[in-house]
Amino acid sequence: MRTVRIASGVGFYGDSFWPAIEIIKEKQADYVCFEDLAELTLAILAKDRAKNPEAGYTKDLIPSLKAGWKLAMDAGIKIITNAGGLNPASAGAAAATLATELGITPKIAVVTGDSIFDRLETDELFLHSETGTPLPKNIRKEALFANVYLGAKPIVEALRRGADLVITGRVADAALFLAPLAYEFGWDFDDLDRIAQGTVVGHILECSSQATGGNHGRDWESIVGLEKIGFPIAEVNELGDATITKLANSGGRVDEFTIKEQLLYEIHNPFAYQTPDVVMDISTTSVRQVGVNQVSVTSTSGHRKPEKYKAIIGYPSGWMGQGILGYSWPDAYKKAQTTASIVAEQLKVFEDKVESIRIEHLGLDSLHAEMAAASEVLADLPEVYLRIAIRTQDRSVAEMVSRMMVPLALAGPPTASGLLGFDRSRALIGLWPTLVERGPVDENVSIAIFEAAR
């Protein structure tokens, strides 16, 4: 039976793309898919685009293409990416310019139509998908982005038109990987089990090294070669049966447990994981080790796709101010507590503007927070870092946290020493999830083909 090999390119904006370049060099994939958009990534890209209308796609796109695109073209490997972010068209134009520089002549397809930003000015309600509240006026006015999660179909169409590189904006992560499988094997999107199995493959690959031994909870100390960790590669047949593996000479591990861990990642209801193309049920999925660094994944069930598309609207949600200050033995913890109460006291000037204050101690309770185990060694800690953070709608109030903490190096308890992090203010961003009708979105989806000048 014919198989198609799909590899992970990156798992988020900021991930290393070098493991993918290795896969391309060794010609161990037919498609490499770069998944760049986490829930909040569009907020980062919105800031870039506000400064420059030509920006809004990831800054890693062009460097990664520079590193691997010519090799990929020579080997007949196609690249699919949602790195287009908020500006797939500009990303496509930049890629076309690069192609000329590299001396290659690819067909570049750009998928647009995921943005519904223009519709925020209409009287559509955009009900919050959890609370049912209509989108408030102030959010409509201040929104940073509003994008639908598109499915795999536009990418399938782009591949049909002969694209060597497909650039999209907001597309559901797993759809980037499902699309080449549906295209290669001619899968019908009503063949729900097969579409679900293709989506599972995408879900396992979409976070790159999280499937190959990175961020892995079982026996992590025995995983070797993390400095040269390999990204996952799926070998898939026309039934959708997949074997997950990685390059033989790369580090990390692919076993039953690394694959189960990624399969379950962020899936919420495992019996009904919602994607634009299918509702996926992994309660039937079989995960089996079939060789060294080879795991077979089969038998996922699919149910009919959700009636509507999911969309996310991002909006400014106030400011965080924070400071981090270290204290040493003796009485490290007591000193930190004293400083925290001094700052809390001083912040009372802004009482009604400070919405919340968090006091955390790095190394003690900053991560597990309210769930942190009480420590019996508090009185004798060698050192502790105090973190104070506040939430406010007023940027100048946010900036007061570090203004108040810094003087306490002289004016507060003794031995303040690690003045390591003062974030004067950081913009907070809220996300408004909603559901929208498919029809008007689908009508707006378009695929443009760019060809590099010869």
Next chain:
Amino acid sequence: MRLIDLAFSRSSDKGNHCDLSLIAYDREKYQILVEKLTKEALSDYFSPLGPSAIDLFRLDNLSALKIVLYNVLDGGAANSIKADTQGKSLSGALLRMEI
């Protein structure tokens, strides 16, 4: 015994909710989890975070459980002032639980 003796865990976010996987080391240990780890026990254990609801799903085919704690991330990734904005470390808090 603690959950860490039976299983490993990874956690992350979706919006303001924390999503945790609990994957048993083998089938026998999974059976113990199924018998002893109830929604009520989880609800009690995670009460310091004040979740608005908790989901617990069983996956016999994977010897794993999925737990979702609703509204515990101070607004979620880009909106949270917690050090761990995405609840990535709550997997460790879960593994510390005694059953």
